[in-house]
Amino acid sequence: MRIILSQRIDVASEYEDVPFSVYHFPKRYINQIHPGDRFIYYQGSRYKKDHRYYFGCGVIGNVEPDPTGEYFYAEIFEGHPFKHKVPIYHPDGGFYESIDFADVRNKPNPSWQNSIRKISDRAFNAILQSADMNIDVGNQSSQLESNNNPIDTLKELNKRFRTLSAQERSKRIQKHLDRGSSVTKALKSVLGASCQICGWSGFAKKDGSNYIEAHHLVQMSEKSKGSLCTENIILACPNCHREIHYGKNADVYGDGNLICIDLSNHKTKIMKNTIAHLESVQNISS
Ligand SMILES: [Zn+2]
Ligand SMILES: [Zn+2]
Incomplete structure (x- = not known):
């Protein structure tokens, strides 16, 4: 049309x-x-x-x-x-x-x-x-939306989001456009809809898919460049996500290509969701 x-x-x-x-x-x-x-x-x-x-x-x-x-x-x-x-x-x-x-x-x-x-x-x-x-x-x-390969979608979105002006970024951020956004959707289809911290696949939604949230490593409110890109995002179940934000000693931070996770029941390091990492995940699973 x-x-x-x-x-x-x-x-x-x-x-x-x-x-x-x-x-x-x-x-x-x-x-x-x-x-x-x-x-x-x-x-x-x-x-x-x-x-x-x-x-x-x-x-x-x-x-x-x-x-x-x-x-x-x-x-x-x-x-x-x-x-x-x-x-x-x-x-x-x-x-x-x-x-x-x-x-x-x-x-x-x-x-x-x-x-x-x-x-x-x-x-x-x-x-x-x-x-x-x-x-x-x-x-x-x-x-783009019907892209057979979600990684291509993510590459395109990363490219777009990296060049957003501060004004554009803050508009998107204010309105939580990231929720259920194309990035989250495509990430889920590469990584599987499960928590990258505890592995739980979230609860089933009415539409049959799993409810998983997106956590932004660098808080979106800081409006930094690239905050909407894949390497700044991890998929988290509602429990882990809440602990990240409200937990007493909770800490989750980026360290080079790694993300260090320090929650009460989960102390671990995982890879950042860079395109290179996502491609390797996809190759293993296909
Ligand atoms: Zn979790
Ligand atoms: Zn979060």
Whole structure:
């Protein structure tokens, strides 16, 4: 599916968006946006027509509710700002979004006020072409979510998270986007959904999967670079995780490529979840 996402960049957004990183949207649009969808960003403006243009593209990653349940977050992968803005008007007349409009709606003109709307394949490609973007941009990574190899997903996510700006990182952190995030999910599929400290596989959730949490070695609140990357994360059952944070003499800290664990019943060292380590785990188990 190809979609348009409205994103204000000329004025502050009323949503908790971070362009090219996270899209925050009201529940009513939930059926119009799916992991793997390719999108183009549209900057709307009610009053100034020359402030209406397209300015970037990307692929939708995980979609999950925010804490209120009234809004959702969509992760954005493969975000590419256009080299230049593309006005909404096609040089041959009409709007870009009117090309092959019948594929996606009844009337020629798009509903500009809809934050998320479908766009035909041909209109999508025409905008990318006018932006001097390769029309295949983002095509491969639409498989990111359905990636056969979770390590490839993790490599891609590490790359993205390492380059997040402090502002982007703190937005993600505040909203606990890491919970049940793509990283945790992919880590579980490589390591198995069990606690890396005590080995317990957590309790079974209603959906049949196991409940395991992600602990961040360098606390996310410290907002350090790479705090969302795999080597900073360990999978922990709720018991161990709670002891790490609230235990009397509990200590868990990184030491080179190792993580030293000092909990009441578990004193051990484990490998950090670097990509190299994850690859070796995967090779052993396959
Ligand atoms: Zn545990
Ligand atoms: Zn923790």
